[in-house]
Structures are given as structure tokens and as C-alpha cells.
Amino acid sequence: MPTDAAPRDAGRGTLPDVTSSDAALRRFLHGLPGVDAVGLEARAAALGTRSIKTSAKAYALDLAISMIDLTTLEGADTPGKVRSLCAKGASPDPSDRTAPRVAAICVYPDMAATARRALADAGAGEINVASVATAFPAGRAALSVKLADTREAVAAGADEIDMVIDRGAFLAGRYLQVFEEIREVRQACGDAHLKVIFENGELATYDNIRRASWLAMLAGADFIKTSTGKVAVNATPPNTLLMLEAVRDFRAATGRQVGVKPAGGIRTAKDAIKYLVLVNETAGGDWLSPDWFRFGASSLLNDLLMQRQKLTTGHYSGPDYVTVD
Structure with missing residues (x-):
């Protein structure tokens, strides 16, 4: 996979003003090198074959747990379900207090206050509350509604906002509209x-994924995220690899580091470790931290806990070891 996605002046630590007009932004985004799809998918597949053993695996399991945005985004969510999720995030394995806490609890805006209180009651105030906003998941609303x-x-009480871009505007080539919307939401945060x-x-x-990555980062995104988890195709190793290349190249071009969050479809410890290999081999060790890489997930935590116990005891847990969320 070619890695020359940064602009030619990337080493200077600055970018020219590419957002002064729709035409300028279009020229910049369409001037990014095209993605070699075959090379991208081959590299993602090759990195997915890496084997992680013993102490390195134990470290990877704990790191993955600490990177989870433990998520419930259902129409049937209740305060009780959110409180239960917060309790699990604060103490993932009640039988083993060495198990790390998750990075955040991700809920709808009307549940943010409930999550904040529940985490405080659990003595886990360091866990962030992440809230989807801006008419999640479709993003089909007026800007004034999204800002409100x-x-x-x-x-x-939300510490983090997960916003969705207007995909219709992006696909129609109205890049400056999408840029300005992200910038205004960033200010509202x-x-x-x-x-x-x-x-x-x-x-x-x-x-399009490469262009969207650069567009969001130029507009001030702290993280770029693959998906809502509400469509057929969500996070995949190739599209996450591509976004990791983008944040790496953006830091080379501007000096500003941006995080990456794959979400949707990552359910097993084996999958999570593959993504950590992608991070290390593509963006580098600076991104191997909950500050710069997250998993948007609900069921992933259970498998990580079961694999963690397997390393400790030598056998898999029974079916009642973990809660069903």
C-alpha cells in the first residue's frame, strides 16, 4: 500500500489554506493520492496474520479493554440499562480487581446525565461519558438542531461527542458545507x-474515506470514527488502516495528533488484537493509548474478559461468567 498520502509540503508542519472556498477544498481533497485498493486490503490481511502470545497477549487484552467505548444505542434503552452498563464499565470483572476500566460509556444524549451520575456513584469519574449527537445515526436534521x-x-455531562457527517452533502461534493458543519459542532462542544x-x-x-478523514481533521476533529454500527458495513481492517494512515500523515503535515475509533462488528478478542497490530504498524506506538484509539463496542468486552481469564487460569469461563448486555 503506498504511504505517500500526505501533501508534498507535509514535512513543513503547516498546510496551505485549503478551506477558503469550496473550490479550494475540492482541489485539495481530490488532489490526495488515490487509494490502491488491492494493496490496502493485502496489507490489512497480512497484518491480521500476526500472532501475539503470552505476556504480549495479556498486555494487548488489557489495553483493548481500556480502549473500549462501552456502548448502548437502542430505542429501548432505559436508565436501569445505562446504570448497569456503567457498573460493568467501572468494574468489568468483579472477581478480579486488576481488570482495567473501560475508556467511556457511550449513550444517547438523553441518557448522558444518567451515565454521569452512575459513574460518579461507582467511584469511576475518570471514565468518560460519550454521547452521540447531531441527529444520530442518519444526520438528517437542520444545523441548528444538531448544535442544540x-x-x-x-x-x-458528556465529555465526548460522537457526531455524524451529512453523507448526502459529502457524496454530492458539498465539501465546504460538511467542513463548516463539523467546525460549528466542534465549537459547540x-x-x-x-x-x-x-x-x-x-x-x-x-x-472517499481518505477525503472524509482529511476533511474532518482540517475542521478540528479530535477523533475520526468509522461508522455508527447501524448499517451493513461498519469497521473493517482495510478502512481502519486507511484512516490510521490519514492521521499519521496529518500529524506529519500539521503537528496535530488525531485519534481513530473503529466501531461496529468488532466482537472478539482476536479481532481487537488485529486492530491493535494495525495501529502499531501503521500509525505507531504513539496511538496505542485510549487517548488516541478506541473501540466502539458492546459485546467485545465479554470476550476480552473470557480470554483474559483463560490466560490466568488455563481454561475458559463458564457461560455465566460474564453478563449479557
Whole structure:
């Protein structure tokens, strides 16, 4: 896979003003090198064959747990379900207090206050509350509604906002509109971090994913995120690898580091470790931290805990070892 995706002046630590007009932004985004799909998929597949054993595996399992945004985003969510999820995030394995806590609890905006109180009651105030906003998952709402959604979530206690881009505007080539919307939502976040969701399955091409990555980072995203988990194609190793290349090259070009969050379809410890290998081999060790890499997941935590116990005891847990979320 070619790795020359950064602009020619990437080593200077600055970028020219490419957002002064729709035409300038279009020239920049369409001037990014095209993605070699065959090479990208081959590299992702090759990295997925790496074998992690013994102490390295134990480290990887704990690191993956610490990177989870433990998520419930269902119409049937209740305060009780959110409180239960917070308790699990704060103490993933009640029988083993050495198990790390998750990075965040991810909920709808109307559950942000419930999550914040539950984490405080559990003595786990360091766990972030992440809230989807901006008319998640479709993003089909007026900007004023999206900004109000964001401000209300932050006021309710959200530390992080996961916003969805207007895929219709992006696919129609209205890049400056998408850029300005992300920038305004970023301002509405205040001190909260902003994760920008592309919904890669709807962007359809790797070139579009690369363009969306640069667009979101130029607009001020703290994280770029693959997907909502609500469509057929969510996180995949190739599209996550492509986004990792983008954040690596963006830091080379600007000096600013941006995180990556794959979400949707990552359910096993084996899968999670493959993604950690992608991070290390593509972006580098600086991204091997919950500050810069997250998993958006609900069922992944259970398998990580079962694999963790297997390393400790030599046998797999019984079916009642972990909770069903």
C-alpha cells in the first residue's frame, strides 16, 4: 500500500489554506493520492496474520479493554440499562480487581446525565461519558438542531461527542458545507472532545474515506470514527488502516495528533488484537493509548474478559461468567 498520502509540503508542519472556498477544498481533497485498493486490503490481511502470545497477549487484552467505548444505542434503552452498563464499565470483572476500566460509556444524549451520575456513584469519574449527537445515526436534521443536540449533551455531562457527517452533502461534493458543519459542532462542544463519524459503508469508496478523514481533521476533529454500527458495513481492517494512515500523515503535515475509533462488528478478542497490530504498524506506538484509539463496542468486552481469564487460569469461563448486555 503506498504511504505517500500526505501533501508534498507535509514535512513543513503547516498546510496551505485549503478551506477558503469550496473550490479550494475540492482541489485539495481530490488532489490526495488515490487509494490502491488491492494493496490496502493485502496489507490489512497480512497484518491480521500476526500472532501475539503470552505476556504480549495479556498486555494487548488489557489495553483493548481500556480502549473500549462501552456502548448502548437502542430505542429501548432505559436508565436501569445505562446504570448497569456503567457498573460493568467501572468494574468489568468483579472477581478480579486488576481488570482495567473501560475508556467511556457511550449513550444517547438523553441518557448522558444518567451515565454521569452512575459513574460518579461507582467511584469511576475518570471514565468518560460519550454521547452521540447531531441527529444520530442518519444526520438528517437542520444545523441548528444538531448544535442544540450537541450543547444539551455537553450540558448533561458528556465529555465526548460522537457526531455524524451529512453523507448526502459529502457524496454530492458539498465539501465546504460538511467542513463548516463539523467546525460549528466542534465549537459547540466546548471542552468536550469531538469524534466525527463517516459511516464508511455509505461512503462506498476508499478514496472517499481518505477525503472524509482529511476533511474532518482540517475542521478540528479530535477523533475520526468509522461508522455508527447501524448499517451493513461498519469497521473493517482495510478502512481502519486507511484512516490510521490519514492521521499519521496529518500529524506529519500539521503537528496535530488525531485519534481513530473503529466501531461496529468488532466482537472478539482476536479481532481487537488485529486492530491493535494495525495501529502499531501503521500509525505507531504513539496511538496505542485510549487517548488516541478506541473501540466502539458492546459485546467485545465479554470476550476480552473470557480470554483474559483463560490466560490466568488455563481454561475458559463458564457461560455465566460474564453478563449479557
